[in-house]
Amino acid sequence: MIRDFFYEAWFLSLRTLRRFFRVPANWIGIILFPLIQLFVFSQLFKDIIQLPGFRSSGSGSYLAYLAPGQIAFTAFFAVAWSGSAILVEYRNGYMDKLRATPIYRTSILVGELAPLFIESAIMAGGILALSVVLGATIKTGLIGAALILVLSGLFGMAWAGTSFVPALLTKSEQATGTLSLLFFPIAFMSTAFVPPALMPRWLQTVNSWNPITFLIEAIRPLMVSGYDWAAIGKALVAIAVLGLVLQSATLWAFRRLTA
């Protein structure tokens, strides 16, 4: 039974990955914006690093400070519209074709969600590599880099719920696109651009709850100083809670749609 489920989810996931990587616009679109931010902002605000608040972050340059945030942004963008693919296939009947085969209904959903781990991790890895090319470092080496990818992948898979729930509930791509935009401020209010010490009090409060901030603050030491297991632990807990809440809602919405 569980073997059947893994078998189905495996082949459906391979299909989803194929669908994603075969369209270059998919991954170029995801990587372009963080890359531009990384490149332009690191030049534009080069001297911002002199501000006292930055010292405790351990980053030697603004590029080094910026890179972890843009890696997290990439994982965020990788899944920001992820729910629309399942919507397209619900509408054009492909989901019915799968539902008419003797598989678990949930395999279809897992086959859409599980590959987002790989997609987010690979996209984040792309920005990580590009930031190193631009001059950032990874203090913890290959193992640290692998950890960054795993954290990004897990975050992407959890965050995907913000796109899947509206998609499955509204059955409208426009609505899904618009609702996705509502989540963008959460990314921009994170510690991607400036450390909390330089933020107004209310933003500091927001960031003590912001899952994207937890991700960024776990990635940053891995790049600039060394393993900060406390930060990694906090990020994992934040991702787990986020994932549990959002993916339960996704599962509920999916069952409602396909009832």
Added chain:
Amino acid sequence: MPSSVIEVENLVKVYSGGTRAVDGISFHVGAGELLGFLGPNGAGKTTTIRILATLLAATSGAARVAGFDVTTQASDVRRRLGLAMQTPTLDTFATGRENIELIGRMHRVPRAELKRRTDELLELMGLTAVARKLAGTYSGGMRRRLDLACALVHRPQVLILDEPTEGLDPQSRIALWDELERISQDGTTMLLTTHYMEEADRLCNRVAIIDNGRIVVDGSPADLKAGIGADTVTLQLDANGPEDLARQQEDVRGLLRGFGSLESVTPEPFGVRLAIRDAGRAIPELMRRLDGNGRVVHVIGLAVGQPSLDDVFVKYTGRRIRAEAADHPIILGW
């Protein structure tokens, strides 16, 4: 094994908006039989098929496919069912081969068998040359054939096809008919829907005419047409102007008075049209009658037309089927 592979009893579907799409349909399809659902758009064909394919819950009534109940034993039904919906549903970012293989895997076709079966189906559907191209680049006819290949990959006992030739050019349609005929002859039980008379006539052992969610009549195309009664015989007359034509038409009427199987005589610009039961057998006697008694009738042409399913449809519904796009938009939220 039950003799009826598809059994439907008093099926009703009322959509949430209140549309009574299926209004008490009952029918059986025997093993190896090919039943055609013939009906205009909105008749309830797709709705019935979605219920049989376990994709939609009926409001009431029961349906069994291959001996299994579509609601309580859905996975048993799915294992034995091949399905192709009204518009081909393909993964457009996968190649032809990948499309077939994925559906085969979901049906648990063993790996070695899957490879063989996929090759065979690609060949059968004339897709071998494009097997490695993305399905999104395929033409309409190729998509249909690939969709059909997906439906056949696990050698289903029952094949259900919704408007299998919708949107195809005449040439591709005829090629697909040949294919469907071959599949049917291999012993697969088939149910297909269509709003093309010709298609139902050519392919189906039995046709059920469906209108407004009900089956109005069913039977073999030949029996249904025989039920219409008369054949149409047209006589072309050689006349010198309209007065002569009128005289000849009157003479035909007079000569045929009391002719056994004649049902009606209708004047036409070219001559007369007769409705005659069993025209094939009546024609020699008919010609003898027209040839004599001093009245001169110049018959220069004679044609016998069989009644078509079109006539059958008109007889039972009082309307003609219009050939138009069969798609309707899915109703969406927001």
